[in-house]
Amino acid sequence: MINSNILVVDNCKVDVENAKKAFSILGLKDTLYFAENDLEAWDKLQGNQKISPIPKILLIDINQEGIKGIDLLLKIRKHEDLKSILIFVITGTDNEKNKSDALNLNIAGYLHKPIQSDKSFDFFSILYNYWNIIEYSSEKK
């Protein structure tokens, strides 16, 4: 069972809407948080808007303009309380450098966004099912 908050870092309105819609159908609406860029995401992980408990799942589009994704991933991996977060890169564009940097930071998966909106529910369902078969550690005190 998914017992985790989920943070989505994306600034494409259509993609965010698709994710919201799918996660709402899948019953994850209440645990979902959004950030438009790396700074806002950090604020929600460690700053003023800190989400509690800390999300164990992060979805991020590292190739979107205005999001310094690799910088954020590096900060997460270096932080004692955040380094264990499961990071799923979800992107619509190709960037081999970003991809290899992300894979070197041990992301849980590098996934391509579905191009057609009507495929996006299937896409998020697969992710959801995967999150349901994996175990999570209990909350940090």
Next chain:
Amino acid sequence: MIQKLVNILLVEDDEVDVMNVKRAFSKNNIKNDLFVAGNGVEALEMLRGGIVPLPRIIILDINMPKMNGIEFLKEMREDENLKNISVFVMTTSNEDSDKINAYNLNVAGYILKPLSFEKFIASVATLKDFWSLCEM
């Protein structure tokens, strides 16, 4: 996509479990090449010796003789040539400390082996779907 190309290294000491993974793979029509190592030491030898060709992912048990899953992960993540490999833990250990250690070493998922084979087949089917979305 992962399922077409990737070689899978299963690190597992229990022969019955190895057989179950093979059966679950075949039930799910997973046709990737599967390599088996009986413990962490053997797995590192196979990876460093080029026995498992690139690209590759690892399915890792936790409780094993000689070098357990967590010790293996630590050593693997410190090795420049191996550190970026995706690792999926598949174990009967429900210890929180194992989960914490595994996620701190950035495994892509920690899967408890279900008690029934039917459930295990279903978990592997879900894993296959997820792999089909992943790029390497």
